Amino acid sequence: MFKHASNYTLCNQFKSKFVSTFLEIIRLVKASKRTVILTGAGISTESGLPDFRSDDGFWTKNKPIQFNEFLLSEEKQRLSWERNIELHSLLEKISPNIGHEFVEKIINMQKNNFLITQNIDGLHQKSGIPENKIIEIHGNAVNAACLECDARQNILDFHDAIKLNRPLPKCNNCGGVVKVATISFGQPMNERDMKNASNIVQESDLMIVMGSSLKVLPAGKLPNLAMQTGSKLIILNRDKTRYDVKADLVINDELKNICGRLMQEI
Incomplete structure (x- = not known):
């Protein structure tokens, strides 16, 4: 009986502290x-949306593309955009x-x-x-930006280029390389x-x-x-x-x- 009363008191004390917090x-x-x-x-x-670094996260399933790899390789640029299409599709579905x-x-x-x-x-x-x-x-995975002048670009233009196997567009402001507006591994x-x-x-x-x-x-x-x-x-x-x-x-x-x-x- 005493033990039961003591537990009840502790429970009330914990609940009171919880509410006061x-x-x-x-x-x-x-x-x-x-x-x-x-x-x-x-x-x-x-x-x-899975944590990007969790066991079933994006970077666990996909080896990160380093920023310098993106800059030097069109193949890596296209792979980056392919991954963004996948992520973009997921982001459109969640609230x-x-x-x-x-x-x-x-x-x-x-x-x-x-x-x-x-x-x-x-x-x-x-x-x-x-x-x-x-x-x-x-950064933000639903936007695209030029790496030279930072001008925002229509991200769907790059998705279409990948889906239709066309050359990747350049910045419509300065002609520079465009990337998803997120901070990549190795990017300042x-x-x-x-x-x-x-x-x-x-x-x-x-x-x-x-x-x-x-x-x-x-x-x-x-x-x-x-x-x-x-x-x-x-x-x-x-x-x-x-x-x-x-x-x-x-x-x-x-x-x-x-x-x-x-x-x-x-």
Whole structure:
């Protein structure tokens, strides 16, 4: 009888702490004057998109094409576009989930809130977040850009060239080589995007990390930058991260469970 009562008390204490954590997250979000959210692959896996680095992920099934290989070989360029057709077809079929809905709710809550994402799937745009409030530090798989002048190109022109076995088009602005607008292995990060991301993090008073292991650099360093400038740090992720012990609030669970509860409270 005593043991049963003790377990019941512990259960209630755990439940109370769990509820208070959710309420504290909502309080911090509402009190924040500038919130930045960092999202990783974990937010999109719940839409049916495998993590690119997981056992059944894209880079496990397909050997990555190095950036210098792409530059030097038309064969590698065509292979890259063939893979993009496959990925593009998958991305057209999936939709934002409740995690994306929660992010959209926070980002559009006030004009100073911004999103930094490691994802290349475009699901945050589908959820309703304006382009000017998103920094895609690894690029975007639904766009194409010239490697010389950075002019955006119609990605379907390149898909058609592959499907019809035609020569790959060149940039319609400068005649340069065009590539999917993602950061390839061995390709330098976009300095402008990284500088903007760092500035936004330094100016924030609250940072929320969602669905990221924080192992991939340079994104994995952004939480440390946030804490150095006095920002509160919240981590919402299925698995533990190296920043959990330093963060102000941490919930380790599936994002659909976390965000489902948060959407009820916000």
